Amino acid sequence: MRNKLLQQCEASYKRYEKSVRDVSPRNGCMLKAENFCFCCMCELYSVDVIIETGVFFGASTEMFARYFEGSETEIHAIDISWPDGLQEKLQSYKNIKETYCADGTQKILELITKFKDKKIAVFIDGPKGEQQLSLAKKIINSVEFVALHDVGREYCMYTAEPQVEVETHDNFVEWDRSMFITTEDWFANKYSHMNIEQLRWLQKKDTRWEKRNDGYDESLWNPILDKITPNGFGLGIAMKAT
Numbered sequence: 001m002r003n004k005l006l007q008q009c010e011a012s013y014k015r016y017e018k019s020v021r022d023v024s025p026r027n028g029c030m031l032k033a034e035n036f037c038f039c040c041m042c043e044l045y046s047v048d049v050i051i052e053t054g055v056f057f058g059a060s061t062e063m064f065a066r067y068f069e070g071s072e073t074e075i076h077a078i079d080i081s082w083p084d085g086l087q088e089k090l091q092s093y094k095n096i097k098e099t100y101c102a103d104g105t106q107k108i109l110e111l112i113t114k115f116k117d118k119k120i121a122v123f124i125d126g127p128k129g130e131q132q133l134s135l136a137k138k139i140i141n142s143v144e145f146v147a148l149h150d151v152g153r154e155y156c157m158y159t160a161e162p163q164v165e166v167e168t169h170d171n172f173v174e175w176d177r178s179m180f181i182t183t184e185d186w187f188a189n190k191y192s193h194m195n196i197e198q199l200r201w202l203q204k205k206d207t208r209w210e211k212r213n214d215g216y217d218e219s220l221w222n223p224i225l226d227k228i229t230p231n232g233f234g235l236g237i238a239m240k241a242t
């Protein structure tokens with residue numbers, strides 16, 4: 001599967017870079033190599049429906065929408081709370097079929113039942129930690145794959161994020177359905193360079209985008225982000241048994 005994914009990545013790289021070029025980084029955003037991996041997995045497994053839980057300011061959702069623009073793949077995005085105007089903005093993308101103000105741990109089950117005849121991929125970026133893994137375990141046999149954000153070893157060891165701890169990583173890798181994490185050398189050595197621009201923006205060091213202005217605590221978070229540059233937070237992929 002790793003070799004097939006790398007082949008897909010190679011085939012999709014230029015189109016991916018072109019389609020997400022103008023998506024600005026945002027507070028809490030997943031990184032480009034992570035998002036790229038998810039999109040390539042969707043292509044590899046001919047996914048019809050992407051369900052995301054944990055949208056925040058919508059960077060990941062917009063990257064999915066731009067990459068799959070013009071394709072049949074549709075996107076459903078869930079969060080428990082939304083900033084003003086974001087649902088309307090995201091729904092201006094034709095392939096973002098619906099946004100839901102709901103608890104992902106419940107709404108995902110409902111959507112999986114609704115789309116039971118389709119090929120589904122799920123991206124869980126909220127909740128995190130134990131709740132994230134238990135949700136993934138509940139749905140794994142009903143979908144093509146589940147992607148869990150923030151499960152990389154370094155991030156889990158050093159983060160100041162509540163709910164994420166070193167066990168988050170350990171529990172994911174011990175799960176017999178976990179396949180890989182994007183921080184692993186075979187993937188990161190080829191694609192982690194894609195993360196650098198967003199990581200620098202998150203650290204308030206980038207000059208290409210408008211500087212972040214959201215009360216970011218540089219003294220707390222910059223050393224943590226230094227530790228995970230360039231490999232990132234880590235997107236873990238789990239697949240049903242075949």
Ligand SMILES: C[S@@+](CC[C@H](N)C(=O)[O-])C[C@H]1O[C@@H](n2cnc3c(N)ncnc32)[C@H](O)[C@@H]1O
Pocket residue numbers: 026027028029030031053054055056057058059060061078079080081102103104105125126127128
């Ligand atoms: C790290 S942010 C997501 C960032 C986004 N995926 C991106 O890459 O730009 C986490 C989000 O998860 C949401 N969240 C936390 N628990 C949730 C739950 N049980 N159901 C739905 N959303 C949840 C939070 O409200 C927050 O907006």
